[in-house]
Amino acid sequence: MKIRMERIKSKPTDAVLTGVGYDLHRLESGNGIVLCGVKISSDKSFVAHSDGDVPIHALMDAILSALGENDIGHFFPTDDDRYKKADSCALLLEVLNIAKTKGYMLNNISVSIIAQEPTLSPYIDEFKERLSKVTKISRAKIGISATTNEGIGDIGDGNAIASFAAVTLVRIKNDKNDALSEK
Numbered sequence: 001m002k003i004r005m006e007r008i009k010s011k012p013t014d015a016v017l018t019g020v021g022y023d024l025h026r027l028e029s030g031n032g033i034v035l036c037g038v039k040i041s042s043d044k045s046f047v048a049h050s051d052g053d054v055p056i057h058a059l060m061d062a063i064l065s066a067l068g069e070n071d072i073g074h075f076f077p078t079d080d081d082r083y084k085k086a087d088s089c090a091l092l093l094e095v096l097n098i099a100k101t102k103g104y105m106l107n108n109i110s111v112s113i114i115a116q117e118p119t120l121s122p123y124i125d126e127f128k129e130r131l132s133k134v135t136k137i138s139r140a141k142i143g144i145s146a147t148t149n150e151g152i153g154d155i156g157d158g159n160a161i162a163s164f165a166a167v168t169l170v171r172i173k174n175d176k177n178d179a180l181s182e183k
């Protein structure tokens, strides 16, 4: 699952970076969906090259955006068989590694999921728990909201699920980075 490090752009030096990301996947009849790394029983599945974990994809794009990098399609191309049915949490770890390489760590996460069904409110705590485990940030720094699309459009018809994510990253304080900022 090694990403191409030569694709990473130059390092920013700001103390705090913010980023926003968005993703949507269509649904087809199937045997369950994965959101925030949590398996949810459903008679539908995502149409996706990976596991289709929409909020994780939005989160990865938010982190890459904060870093001034290209989006996840650039790092995890859909024509690359290594990412077929990939666990998106493993891809998220790769993105966090890119942040670390550039001298940043995740500070907080804010995610909004738009799904007509299933009702996601019973899963929010589990989503936070899983995201906290994967990202190693405390649950207190993870905000997740879920809403329906009021029955409007493809999302409202239950044919797709979308997600927005926003993040802040903070600079990791170490001698190497401090030397960098003095240049």
Ligand SMILES: [Zn+2]
Pocket (backbone or CB within 6 Å): 023, 024, 025, 048, 052, 053, 054, 057
């Ligand atoms: Zn996606």
